[in-house]
Each structure stands twice: as structure tokens, then as C-alpha cells.
Amino acid sequence: METLDPRIKRLSLKPSTEVEKTNSHLITYEVFHQEKRGKHVTHVGVVHASNPEMALLMAKEVFGRRGKTTNLWVVKTSDVYTFSSEDEDMFETTPEKTFRDPAYYKVRDRIEKFQNKSKV
Amino acid sequence: MSNALKDLLFKMADDALIIGHRNSEWTGIGPMLEEDLAFSSMAQDKIGHAQALYKILNEVLGEADADTLAFKREEKQFKCCQLVEQPIGEYDFSIVRQFLFDHAELIRYDMLTQSSFQPLAQLAKKVKGEIKYHVMHADTFVKQLGKGTEESKARMQSSLNYAWHFALGIFEKSEFENELISENIFAGEEELKKRWLEKITPIIEAATLKVPVTDESKIIYGGRKGFHSEYLKPLLDEMCEVVRTDIDAEW
Numbered sequence: 001m002e003t004l005d006p007r008i009k010r011l012s013l014k015p016s017t018e019v020e021k022t023n024s025h026l027i028t029y030e031v032f033h034q035e036k037r038g039k040h041v042t043h044v045g046v047v048h049a050s051n052p053e054m055a056l057l058m059a060k061e062v063f064g065r066r067g068k069t070t071n072l073w074v075v076k077t078s079d080v081y082t083f084s085s086e087d088e089d090m091f092e093t094t095p096e097k098t099f100r101d102p103a104y105y106k107v108r109d110r111i112e113k114f115q116n117k118s119k120v
Numbered sequence: 121m122s123n124a125l126k127d128l129l130f131k132m133a134d135d136a137l138i139i140g141h142r143n144s145e146w147t148g149i150g151p152m153l154e155e156d157l158a159f160s161s162m163a164q165d166k167i168g169h170a171q172a173l174y175k176i177l178n179e180v181l182g183e184a185d186a187d188t189l190a191f192k193r194e195e196k197q198f199k200c201c202q203l204v205e206q207p208i209g210e211y212d213f214s215i216v217r218q219f220l221f222d223h224a225e226l227i228r229y230d231m232l233t234q235s236s237f238q239p240l241a242q243l244a245k246k247v248k249g250e251i252k253y254h255v256m257h258a259d260t261f262v263k264q265l266g267k268g269t270e271e272s273k274a275r276m277q278s279s280l281n282y283a284w285h286f287a288l289g290i291f292e293k294s295e296f297e298n299e300l301i302s303e304n305i306f307a308g309e310e311e312l313k314k315r316w317l318e319k320i321t322p323i324i325e326a327a328t329l330k331v332p333v334t335d336e337s338k339i340i341y342g343g344r345k346g347f348h349s350e351y352l353k354p355l356l357d358e359m360c361e362v363v364r365t366d367i368d369a370e371w
């Protein structure tokens with residue numbers, strides 16, 4: 001059997017005119033990682049795979065080989081429906097609407113408490 | 121009993137060390153980034169299993185330390201089966217070897233969770249999960265490539281045929297077989313082989329491949345008794361190259 005050891009068999013580079021389509025038969029899957037049971041799953045990255053089963057198999061070592069993992073999810077990238085980047089302006093004023101932020105009320109409560117105290 | 125135990129542990133450890141070293145040869149040249157990572161990571165797991173087994177040999181059974189056992193023994197002293205020594209070949213062979221070898225490993229460790237020898241029973245419980253993934257990896261690839269293109273199917277079948285009689289050599293019996301069984305240390309190679317065949321047959325068929333016909337006279341035995349193929353010596357020479365430059369160096 002012929003060796004594939006890179007120290008013996010060097011990669012033969014193709015002339016630059018030939019463009020090789022790598023992984024063209026594969027699609028991408030988004031990977032979500034869950035650290036503990038009951039915790040949120042968090043998006044961690046992408047793997048190439050030909051089907052969901054393969055994607056999960058690859059995700060396990062790419063994103064689950066270090067640190068604690070309870071589970072992983074994979075979702076076909078094309079199945080993720082998102083806003084267009086042009087619509088980002090819809091979110092522009094959100095950070096200004098602090099009254100929608102629960103932290104705002106916490107602070108309000110404390111201020112009012114302080115003000116009431118100083119009245120007495 | 122201690123000789124029987126040592127024989128069992130050495131063959132398991134040597135199998136794990138040699139297959140781990142072999143599979144690590146794919147690091148950097150795997151078929152794609154994700155798979156390169158996965159295969160390398162599994163190879164590391166195998167070296168870890170070898171280390172844990174050598175540690176039991178050292179701490180419980182009075183053998184030398186893990187590094188000495190791994191790097192300072194002669195070819196003749198290795199008890200690995202010849203399947204694990206074979207060169208990595210093309211990816212189809214490496215996948216088929218993983219499929220045949222790791223199914224046997226998973227069943228062996230599963231049987232050992234019941235072992236009367238506690239250090240081994242505890243280790244078996246610990247590593248079972250890792251090997252479960254190795255098996256899942258092999259099964260997924262075998263199914264994918266068996267049902268893939270005409271070429272992938274032909275390659276898988278020919279590698280399966282080639283590896284088959286090597287794989288049956290995993291179950292080569294030792295002189296301690298009866299002792300291991302009667303002492304409830306390990307239920308034996310014959311039982312393992314039976315369960316292995318029952319497990320892998322439906323998977324091979326589901327992959328639309330054919331289970332090779334077994335010819336008893338062609339099974340490649342010898343590894344368990346220190347008789348190896350031409351490929352083990354060069355592997356050991358390479359693996360031990362650094363250690364041998366200064367055999368007494370402290371690391």
C-alpha cells in the first residue's frame with residue numbers, strides 16, 4: 001500500500017491555472033453548544049458536512065473536544081432565516097430606549113428609595 | 121493470575137498505542153479540516169487508553185512505568201494484533217480498520233465493566249463513552265461511503281475484504297484464556313468475537329456492503345504472541361527515535 005505520510009510523500013501542487021473546487025459537494029451547518037443540561041445552547045461556529053448526521057459527528061470534535069459539553073445541535077445554514085443587513089437601521093434607536101431595559105427600573109427604584117430616605 | 125492479567129492488559133494497551141500512533145499519521149493530511157481534527161483527536165484518545173492501561177500494569181502489577189513500557193521494549197515484546205500495525209493506506213482502509221477494531225474495543229470494554237479486577241472495571245466504565253464516539257464515527261462513514269458513489273462502494277468493499285482476516289486476528293486466544301474466564305476477569309475472546317460479528321453484520325449490510333467470507337486458514341494470528349508483520353518494527357523505530365537518542369534522559 002502506498003504511503004500517505006507527508007514526510008515521505010509530498011503534496012504535488014497543481015499548476016495555478018487549475019482551480020480545484022474543494023468541499024464543493026458539501027454544505028455548511030451551524031453548530032450550537034450546550035454546556036450544562038438546562039442551559040441555553042449557544043452558537044459556536046460552522047462545520048462542513050454532507051448531511052446532519054455527519055455534521056453532528058464533526059461538530060463533536062471541532063467544538064466539543066475541550067471543556068464541558070452536554071449536547072450539541074446542528075442546523076443547516078440555509079435553514080436559518082435572517083434579516084437582510086440593509087435592515088440593520090431598524091435596530092438603530094433601540095439602545096436609546098432604556099425604559100425597555102429592566103436594569104433601568106432597578107436603578108429607578110434605588111434612586112426613589114434614596115430620595116424618600118432623604119425626605120425623612 | 122497475575123500473568124494472565126498482564127497478558128490481557130499488555131495486548132489491550134499495545135493495540136491502543138499502535139493504532140493511536142498509526143491513526144495520528146493522518147494529522148495534517150486528513151480529507152477535510154473537520155475530519156482531520158476528529159481523527160487526530162480520536163488517535164489521542166487511543167494513546168490515552170494505552171497510558172491508562174500501562175499505568176495499571178505499573179501501579180498494580182509491578183511492571184515498569186508507562187514511558188518505559190511504551191518506548192523501551194523490543195518488537196517481540198509487543199502483544200498487539202497485526203491489524204493495528206498495518207500502514208494507514210488510503211482513507212477507506214483507515215475507516216474500515218477503525219470500524220472493525222473499535223467495535224471490538226467497545227464490546228471488550230463493555231464486558232470488562234463487569235470484571236472482577238477492579239482497576240480494569242473502573243477504567244472500562246471511564247473510557248466506554250469515548251469509544252462509543254469512535255464507533256459512531258466509523259459507522260457513519262461506513263454507511264456514507266458504502267452507499268456513496270460506485271467508487272466509494274468498491275473501495276470500502278475491497279478494504280473490508282483486505283482487513284477482514286487481519287481483524288479476526290484481534291481474537292487470537294492466549295494460554296490464559298480459561299483462567300481469565302474462570303476468575304471472572306474477562307469473558308474471553310470467543311465470546312467477544314461472537315458479539316462482534318452479531319454487532320457489525322447488520323451495519324455492514326445496512327451500508328449495502330457484503331460481509332466477507334471467513335476462511336479460518338487465512339486468519340492472521342501471531343501478534344498476541346509477539347510475531348509481527350514487517351510494518352511494526354519501522355513504526356517502533358520511528359516512535360522511539362527521540363527516546364533512543366538519550367535513553368536515560370529525564371522528561
